[in-house]
Amino acid sequence: MKLTKEKLKHFKDKLEEEKKILEDELSGVGRKNPSIPGDWEVAGEALGEVPDVADLAKNFEELDNKVAIQDSLEERLMQVSAALERIESDNYGVCKVDGKPIDEKRLEANPAAATCVEHAEQV
Ligand SMILES: [Zn+2]
Numbered sequence: 001m002k003l004t005k006e007k008l009k010h011f012k013d014k015l016e017e018e019k020k021i022l023e024d025e026l027s028g029v030g031r032k033n034p035s036i037p038g039d040w041e042v043a044g045e046a047l048g049e050v051p052d053v054a055d056l057a058k059n060f061e062e063l064d065n066k067v068a069i070q071d072s073l074e075e076r077l078m079q080v081s082a083a084l085e086r087i088e089s090d091n092y093g094v095c096k097v098d099g100k101p102i103d104e105k106r107l108e109a110n111p112a113a114a115t116c117v118e119h120a121e122q123v
Pocket residue numbers: 095096097098099100115116117118119
């Protein structure tokens with residue numbers, strides 16, 4: 001069954017809200033790369049003038065965490081943006097693998113889902 005206009009709107013709202021939150025969080029972790037839309041750089045961190053080894057290690061650890069957080073935010077943002085594009089191109093809510101409609105409960109839990117439950121591991 002195809003999603004109704006109301007349902008589509010509902011998921012679109014959810015996706016747009018999530019996209020906004022993700023972009024906000026990303027702008028807190030990094031800064032938007034002005035030359036590559038959609039790409040984000042981790043904001044450079046001043047290491048201090050005379051860092052000792054422990055401080056340096058801590059800084060790298062923090063930077064590592066930031067990169068990890070940023071990577072997962074970026075990945076999610078890509079999924080959310082892709083789902084919004086699918087809404088625009090009118091093939092939202094359809095499994096990418098077998099073309100069958102995705103269960104609405106699954107979309108409710110994850111509006112960015114690109115596959116049915118059965119094929120969730122194959123993307
Ligand atoms: Zn499927």
